[in-house]
Amino acid sequence: MTITQLYYVLAVAEHKNFTLAAEKCFVTQPTLSMQIQKLEEELDIQIFDRTKKPIGLTDVGAQIVTQAKNIVNEANRIKDIVDQQKGYIGGDFRVGIIPTIMPTLLPMFLNTFIKKYPKINIIIEELTTNEIISKLKNGHLDCAIAATPLDEEKLKEIVLYYEPFVAYVPESSQNINKKEIEVADLDVEKILLLQDGHCFRNSILNLCKNNNFIGENHFQLESGSFETLIKLSDEGLGTTLLPYLHTLDLNEKNKTKLKQFANPKPSREVSLIFSKNELKIHIIDALKNTIQGVVRGAIAFNDVEIVSPK
Template identity: 45%
Template sequence: MTLTQLSYIIAVDKYRHFATAAEKSYVTQPTLSMQIHKLEDELGVTIFDRSKSPVVPTEIGEKIIAQAKIILNESKQISDIANFKEDELQGKFKVGIIPTIAPYLVPLFIRSFIKKYPNVDLIFEELITSEVLEKLGNDQLDAGIIATPTEKSFIYTEDLYVEPFVGYLSHSHPLIEKEKLTINDLDRANIWLLSEGHCFRDQTVQLCKEIQDHKEPSVEFKSGNLETLKRLVEQNFGMTLLPWTAISEHKDSCSNAVIKEFEAPIPSRKVRLIYGRKHLKKTVIQAFKESITNSIPSELKDNDEKVLVE
């Protein structure tokens, strides 16, 4: 029995197709099938029912796959323990981060982190929340940064900061004369939204959910990028909501649109660091968290009068 064989049966269980599992495992299908047959012969059991399409595990196969996941996760901790010692951090550290946080947060702390920990290779991947959780569960990531709570039992959470929302308005918008916005000012039909799957879209919709008699917008634009929505507003079309970090650097210099803060209670989101391996908590996880919290602006450390939207 080898770790490679265990990884192959986990892949087949995930994709329920031998060819797809082989492709995702970067091997040929005959190689993957042969290794799984060897494992079945060694154990004297059939792990997969190949008569069904898609392929499914047998009853004993389900138990073997569950144990295989535990074994693989535990085996990866050996290299982690060796790489991330108490007195020195080194090796690769893979982080999944959602697109509405990545371009605004990463530049704040990355220079200080790599200067302090030059032997850690940071690898960032922009993903929506569901993808971060899936890859963390599959041990494809070491940590994630998201803005919604998670109820996954294997996930550990560290709060980083609470970030307020602001309105980003075109010069012709009806709310332009208001000094500050209120939650009651929001009209879902008059706000540019991110495409489905982005938690920031869900949070915006949640703020608008009690407003009645929505009109359908004359133009619909599905985007996964806040910067695209900002450009639309700057072309004198409507408004959007933005996290505070998306406008902090340009707050005083923006001339193509108008930034409006909210009156209390201020709609906000909590940004969280998540991970799935306990033993990293005292080393790289804490070093990573400290670099972030030490680098964020003071405005994000004040939680007074903020109401979380999750």
């Protein structure tokens, strides 16, 4: 039994296809198939049910894949141990970021991070929270940035900052002349939301439910981006809620339509998330310090109330 054989098994289990798995492993399909067959012969079992389309795991194969993930991940981290011992901060570092954080946070810290740590090859993906959780557990990401708490047993969270929600109201709204608003001031039937699948949307739904608002079926208009929601609000179709950092780049006219919430401000908790057995802690710490350094000057809110994204 070899690490390479286990690596091939994991590739087939993930892609459910021998040819595609071979392409991802940069080997020929016969080579990959032969190594997996050798492993099955050694163990005297079948890992994969080849009669299914797509290829599936046998019962014992599913147990082997679970153990193989642990073995391959730990083997990959041997180099991380050596790098950490030598104080080397470099190499590939894979980061996932949710869509409602990526456009505002990434430009704030990326250039600073690259200049400070030129030996790190940072690979960034825009992913949903569910995709992030899956990839972290499967060892396909080193860390991620998302709204928390997630309450995932195998993942650790380090809070980066708390980002308040800000209301963007149309000129026809009764709230347009208020200096600050309360959650109770929102017209629940005219809230513009992101489409299902965005954790920021879930946070807004939770905010409304926590304040005895009407159920989710009364939210009528949904969109895939904050920019579209702002345009819909400008047409008088309703109020939307934005994360604070997203409001910093609005033009002066649009900023006049922003209304801060009274204290404690409803906010989301934004954290670095990583596997509890992750060994690239020195790089995670470097990323945390860089992000907190640039965000500290942009967000100065202390009295906040965290709204869960789940």
